[in-house]
Amino acid sequence: MIELYESQRAMRNMRKAAMQRGVIAILDVGSSKIACLVLRFDGTDPAEDGVGSLAGQSGFRVIGAATTRSRGVQFGEITAMGETERAVRTAVQAAQKMAGIRVDHVIACFSGAQPASYGLAGQVEIAGVTVDEQDVARVLSACDVPDFGAGREVLHAQPVNFALDHRSGLIDPRGQIGHELSCDMHMLTVDGQAIQNLAYAVRRCDLELAGIASSSYVSGISALVEDEQELGAACIDMGGGATGLSIFIKKHMIYADSVRMGGDHVTQDISMGLQVPMATAERIKTFYGGVVATGMDDREMIEIGGETGDWEHDRRTVSRAELIGIMRPRVEEILEEVRARLDVAGFDHLPSRQIVLTGGASQIPGLDGLATKILGQQVRLGRPLRVHGLPQAATGPGFASAVGLCLFAAHPQDEWWDFDLPVDRYPARSFKRAVQWFRDNW
Amino acid sequence: MRQVRRDPEMARLDPSVSRAKYRIERLMLTPLFRFAMRVGVPCALGFGAVTWWASVEENRTAFNLMVADVRAQFESRPEFQVKLMAIDGASPQVAEAIRATLPVGFPVSSFDLDLETMQQAVIELDPVRSADLRIKQGGVLQVDVTERVPAVLWRSDAGLSVLDADGVRAAWAGSRAEYATLPVIAGEGAEKVVDEALALYAAAQPIMDRLRGFERMGARRWDVVLDRDQRIMLPEEEPVLAFERAIAMQQIPTMTLLDRDIVAVDLRLPHRTTFRMTAEAAAEFRKFKKIEAGGDPNP
Numbered sequence: 193m194i195e196l197y198e199s200q201r202a203m204r205n206m207r208k209a210a211m212q213r214g215v216i217a218i219l220d221v222g223s224s225k226i227a228c229l230v231l232r233f234d235g236t237d238p239a240e241d242g243v244g245s246l247a248g249q250s251g252f253r254v255i256g257a258a259t260t261r262s263r264g265v266q267f268g269e270i271t272a273m274g275e276t277e278r279a280v281r282t283a284v285q286a287a288q289k290m291a292g293i294r295v296d297h298v299i300a301c302f303s304g305a306q307p308a309s310y311g312l313a314g315q316v317e318i319a320g321v322t323v324d325e326q327d328v329a330r331v332l333s334a335c336d337v338p339d340f341g342a343g344r345e346v347l348h349a350q351p352v353n354f355a356l357d358h359r360s361g362l363i364d365p366r367g368q369i370g371h372e373l374s375c376d377m378h379m380l381t382v383d384g385q386a387i388q389n390l391a392y393a394v395r396r397c398d399l400e401l402a403g404i405a406s407s408s409y410v411s412g413i414s415a416l417v418e419d420e421q422e423l424g425a426a427c428i429d430m431g432g433g434a435t436g437l438s439i440f441i442k443k444h445m446i447y448a449d450s451v452r453m454g455g456d457h458v459t460q461d462i463s464m465g466l467q468v469p470m471a472t473a474e475r476i477k478t479f480y481g482g483v484v485a486t487g488m489d490d491r492e493m494i495e496i497g498g499e500t501g502d503w504e505h506d507r508r509t510v511s512r513a514e515l516i517g518i519m520r521p522r523v524e525e526i527l528e529e530v531r532a533r534l535d536v537a538g539f540d541h542l543p544s545r546q547i548v549l550t551g552g553a554s555q556i557p558g559l560d561g562l563a564t565k566i567l568g569q570q571v572r573l574g575r576p577l578r579v580h581g582l583p584q585a586a587t588g589p590g591f592a593s594a595v596g597l598c599l600f601a602a603h604p605q606d607e608w609w610d611f612d613l614p615v616d617r618y619p620a621r622s623f624k625r626a627v628q629w630f631r632d633n634w
Numbered sequence: 635m636r637q638v639r640r641d642p643e644m645a646r647l648d649p650s651v652s653r654a655k656y657r658i659e660r661l662m663l664t665p666l667f668r669f670a671m672r673v674g675v676p677c678a679l680g681f682g683a684v685t686w687w688a689s690v691e692e693n694r695t696a697f698n699l700m701v702a703d704v705r706a707q708f709e710s711r712p713e714f715q716v717k718l719m720a721i722d723g724a725s726p727q728v729a730e731a732i733r734a735t736l737p738v739g740f741p742v743s744s745f746d747l748d749l750e751t752m753q754q755a756v757i758e759l760d761p762v763r764s765a766d767l768r769i770k771q772g773g774v775l776q777v778d779v780t781e782r783v784p785a786v787l788w789r790s791d792a793g794l795s796v797l798d799a800d801g802v803r804a805a806w807a808g809s810r811a812e813y814a815t816l817p818v819i820a821g822e823g824a825e826k827v828v829d830e831a832l833a834l835y836a837a838a839q840p841i842m843d844r845l846r847g848f849e850r851m852g853a854r855r856w857d858v859v860l861d862r863d864q865r866i867m868l869p870e871e872e873p874v875l876a877f878e879r880a881i882a883m884q885q886i887p888t889m890t891l892l893d894r895d896i897v898a899v900d901l902r903l904p905h906r907t908t909f910r911m912t913a914e915a916a917a918e919f920r921k922f923k924k925i926e927a928g929g930d931p932n933p
Binding site: 278279293 | 648649650651653655656657659660663664665
């Protein structure tokens with residue numbers, strides 16, 4: 193656990209340094225695009241008490257934004273380092289140019305790497321009369337960490353709920369009187385190599401990694417409105433290579449997962465079904481795509497086009513109904529898979545079963561109708577929150593995780609490593625003990 | 635491994651930057667570096683160029699020559715020419731002396747005139763108490779002079795000179811007759827207390843016809859010297875008062891002290907006035923005393 197503390201704390205310190213300098217870059221490493229936003233913090237921190245104005249995001253401003261086509265990222269994981277590095281470089285450079293300032297610190301998010309959620313519980317007797325910081329630290333370290341396997345890293349570990357004796361649902365137990373403090377914690381682990389690859393790619397661009405987040409978590413922050421986060425909702429971020437889902441209740445994420453399918457797979461199906469290159473398939477999907485066929489769609493013929501020189505081949509047409517027939521099974525498959533994950537997580541038991549679809553692939557026309565049939569009645573399409581200075585081009589649902597990362601950068605949730613280590617875990621303690629032993633015996 | 639083709643069409647649609655370009659651009663966005671490029675480099679280049687240029691001897695001399703030329707041209711403009719000197723407040727002799735002291739060859743540029751030293755030179759002249767030099771419009775060097783007012787004649791080892799009220803020499807006097815109205819002082823340290831001498835002179839009005847001068851004795855007190863070698867020896871303190879007492883004794887009609895056969899009136903001790911008589915007068919005095927005592931007047 194100590195190493196985890198150290199690496200995450202190092203990133204936290206980096207983030208603090210970046211906040212002090214006032215400029216930080218946001219990097220959303222997706223499978224289809226890499227987005228980079230440059231934030232400027234104006235020094236006001238409205239979150240001192242309560243949320244503050246403008247949903248707590250008045251403290252920063254987006255001064256640079258750029259996207260580039262992602263190369264070398266599949267299923268939200270880096271598969272070609274050089275290509276990814278170049279794409280990151282391109283995005284960062286364009287955003288820097290727009291901002292007119294150099295950025296050195298980057299907070300990144302990615303969607304893949306097989307996230308796994310764990311619910312942890314811990315319980316301690318409190319030392320004094322009232323709960324203090326040390327008690328919170330002790331109860332957090334008393335949580336029994338499951339064996340999440342070698343080669344996996346903890347990405348998030350957020351205390352979700354505190355209970356003091358028989359009172360549960362405490363947000364901040366400090367200063368309260370009681371005997372027994374228990375806490376629930378949500379821990380998200382991902383494949384360690386994916387994090388290392390990302391960190392390496394960022395470092396190769398002469399940038400410092402000041403934080404790392406799961407894309408499904410941050411898109412939940414930006415796409416869910418406040419009451420949805422409070423009452424319980426799932427955010428489904430349909431990206432290019434992976435579909436992330438996160439469940440929120442009481443403003444905490446309690447579950448996150450990702451399905452290794454996304455919009456790129458739909459494109460791939462079109463490409464295979466219509467025998468066209470991927471670029472053409474992407475264009476056809478974007479212009480004519482849909483999931484619900486009507487009688488009109490049988491008559492609407494789409495020119496496929498081609499460059500082969502074979503007249504017959506290059507003059508092929510396909511009806512929109514056929515296109516929908518190709519797309520719909522894949523979209524259904526994705527949603528079914530999401531449904532399975534939600535069932536595993538026990539989403540049915542939440543008081544409010546709101547589902548918010550966001551991400552680039554959620555722009556398929558008719559998707560909300562299809563999702564209603566598969567996921568449940570309360571489905572809506574979500575767009576990211578509006579933040580200061582965000583260009584119009586970056587307000588679409590495809591930027592949900594980038595915008596969410598801005599909010600995350602401005603006001604990160606308290607994580608395990610933000611609390612002090614319990615005193616008896618300090619390595620210095622053993623040294624003190626040795627000194628004490630010397631005193632006693634000499 | 636598949637080679638990534640970079641055909642021009644693709645490069646336009648899907649831009650990417652090389653690592654070097656990325657680094658350079660980041661460097662250019664660094665505030666300090668930008669400042670250095672904007673300010674530091676031009677400064678360094680300019681300084682370097684000037685230094686290199688100035689390191690050649692000919693360039694330096696040429697530059698100095700040019701500066702001197704421009705300066706001379708500017709200074710010799712008619713606006714700055716001083717054509718004549720006007721001296722106010724000085725007698726013709728003093729004015730002549732000032733002109734001799736300030737050997738200025740008119741016309742001259744006002745930049746070449748050092749008014750400070752010229753003023754000093756004028757003030758150092760004996761008859762000048764203060765001088766005020768300035769260059770007036772129209773190229774006139776105006777010299778305003780206040781002359782010293784002769785107050786006493788001072789007879790010293792060096793000769794007869796005229797002092798003003800402050801005891802500073804105003805001129806050399808050829809003879810006593812030139813300054814008949816002035817009192818004469820003499821003796822060691824007399825020139826330092828001219829004001830006392832003047833006060834005594836003012837008090838001496840009733841016996842002016844008999845007054846010869848004042849002599850400073852031992853640099854501490856005055857003797858009033860009258861004709862017939864008479865002296866009035868005054869004390870150190872309040873000499874004027876003592877002198878007035880002597881004059882009062884002279885003015886009493888039955889006394890007329892100074893008309894008597896007396897060599898000196900000694901007033902040095904305020905409560906005891908002593909007269910020194912001539913030898914004959916003393917003998918006569920003793921003879922009368924003897925007769926009064928009933929003795930033989932011709933022993």
